[in-house]
Amino acid sequence: MRSDPLKVVQKYGGSSVATPEKMAVVAGRVAKRAKDAQVIVVISAMGDTTDDLIAIAKKVNPRPDPREMDKLMASGEQISSALLTMALHNLGCDAVSFTGAQAGIITENIATKARIKKIDTKRLRQELNKGRVVVVAGFQGITDNNIWADITTLGRGGSDTTAVAIAAALNTPEDPCVCEIFTDVEGVYTCDPRIEPNAKKLDTISYEEMLEMATQGAKVMHNRAVELGWVYNVEILVAHSQKECPGTVIKKEDKNMELRNPVKGIAHDTDVAKITLVAVPDRPGIASRLFKALTDGKISVDVIVQNMSARGKTDISFSVAEDDSDKAMEIIESIKADIGAEDVILTKDVAKISIVGSGMESQPGYAASMFAALAEKDINILAITTSEIRITCLIKEDRIMDAVRVLHKTFELDA
């Protein structure tokens, strides 16, 4: 139940402000919102700025120093925040731009992926109380509360994190601050609308469900920002940056709605590869050595399946992002003899499909229904993994569209 809040943090992505014309559109939306709310805008770097800066850095030094990269990258948001503020002035809207430092965003001293330690909102509140819109450079912070401190960036999904963190810092039960993430999708859907035209946009989704949907490939916003919203109980609206239509609100689970569909949505991800180690000796420490080596190589492993042992040997399968798969194979080749695997098989044409919903938690039978629906369409299941509110299957990539459609229908998400 959203009424007009007094405080709102709006976040706009880089594509929304890629040109002076698009920037004027965003400024118009912000100025309109500022008529009945205190508005903080968090902005990403314009269009391809970040990629351009990375490209030139690589020309200067093939392995650029992370601290210098942070300073370089942070300039992108410094530029876009100043320009959006000028665009707001052009509409007669009083506004002021902030760097991460000016917004008081103090982070760890870890370049390229710093986490926020605290936000000192001193000047932010001052400017809001003057009736100004504050435009904050997203994705960045400063390592300490003094002018000599280093500029850091927050890593992937950084501007979303800035937005939710600022909302959290300003949020109180009596005087809530909501967060609005404007992006190039209209909200969170029951499944990918490009695959299933009957996909429905969800009005609300819980933090927990959103995390599972995002992990499983619904690229709406970064998990880190959703988690932050969950911890600080910040309502997050996800909506389209150019279209005027209601989006999806991510908020606390509403346990009273008994009649809701226990399955909230279908998530899928085709950026998956499966690696199988064949006939590994079945003794303690093998899995640990394997996954430690992958972690050291910064490879995230997702679904893991170990088959039953036969004659003291077992097969271990796991999935990784397709981009990481060649590097993962290199690592495994280097320890293959050590582990004693007879063979290693990489399969790139696999995909993940999941059903997500916190209603499934207390009710049995959803896994069975899912497997039956896939079997009916003759879709072979290569591996299975579950969480309390999610069931995931690994299948062949060329069957992913059929799988999304049949599950969407089976769980009546088009109803």
Place this chain on the structure above:
Amino acid sequence: MRSDPLKVVQKYGGSSVATPEKMAVVAGRVAKRAKDAQVIVVISAMGDTTDDLIAIAKKVNPRPDPREMDKLMASGEQISSALLTMALHNLGCDAVSFTGAQAGIITENIATKARIKKIDTKRLRQELNKGRVVVVAGFQGITDNNIWADITTLGRGGSDTTAVAIAAALNTPEDPCVCEIFTDVEGVYTCDPRIEPNAKKLDTISYEEMLEMATQGAKVMHNRAVELGWVYNVEILVAHSQKECPGTVIKKEDKNMELRNPVKGIAHDTDVAKITLVAVPDRPGIASRLFKALTDGKISVDVIVQNMSARGKTDISFSVAEDDSDKAMEIIESIKADIGAEDVILTKDVAKISIVGSGMESQPGYAASMFAALAEKDINILAITTSEIRITCLIKEDRIMDAVRVLHKTFELDA
């Protein structure tokens, strides 16, 4: 007498670092210098960055807010300082980049042309003592010693000012810090070498003479930085950024050199327009009203000449920069009736020529020689103005090359 100093501030302009290739050349020079000195590098924005940022700002808002412009512009030096630092790392040279804030450059809170109040060199000294080259973003500062303070820029010649100011902050009589300004000229010449091939590069020039040469159009470095060097007695070397050849050292007058040529150089400037107010009533307060109006309109007036009065009327002539002349005419038209001038005449095809030298101060006859030399070439003098170490004439613009050559010869500057 320059021996190897322990501390040196090097400044490189935007054209020296316009591409990754040029940046590598600069990095090589810095790394070489860092072998036997503590080096601070002050860097301008790459190539056309500043112009590009201004262009996009004007698209977003035809009259951009000065505070936002400062933040926008400062990003240019933030980018180049991070990149040059990466280029130094690429050569195995330990280096760290600083924003204006990190360099401790505290300025007035006046956007686009802030003056430096003080430099807190705390972290600068720390990093130098670690054996690191410190690369400082030129042209910028911060309004106060806290993270919420605003980013400012120093206006024209800002990076030169940053360099000299840092040298001044680190300079002590026992442990001097020199400043090296690398630019696209090889040093300060007796006159423009494009006009007179016999022009000689000066080994040294005094602060005072340099100020007069610069004001009179020798575009080597900004006066503001020269003045700062004078006040804090910082030796400033001006040299070419790409060529390996000695430049010109700007330093205290060496009074012992009795045999030196009293005329040090010829300066000229063709970016001049002359405005004459015809038949103004000759009564107190008229000149004051005129020049107050021009000052309010931010027009700098240079040479001023008031002719003898006849029948209670007088003619007032003055020169302004050619770019300012149309605006100056507008201002004068608006007060013309009030002042009682019969007519106002704008002449754009004029130029200034000066002889400069602190040796002229105590010796007469230089003005007479100058006027005679011009007369001999049939060059008409439109107006004359002098300082203690300079004599300036206004002449027709199409005679400027002849004037430079004849004066260079007359005062034996090619000897």
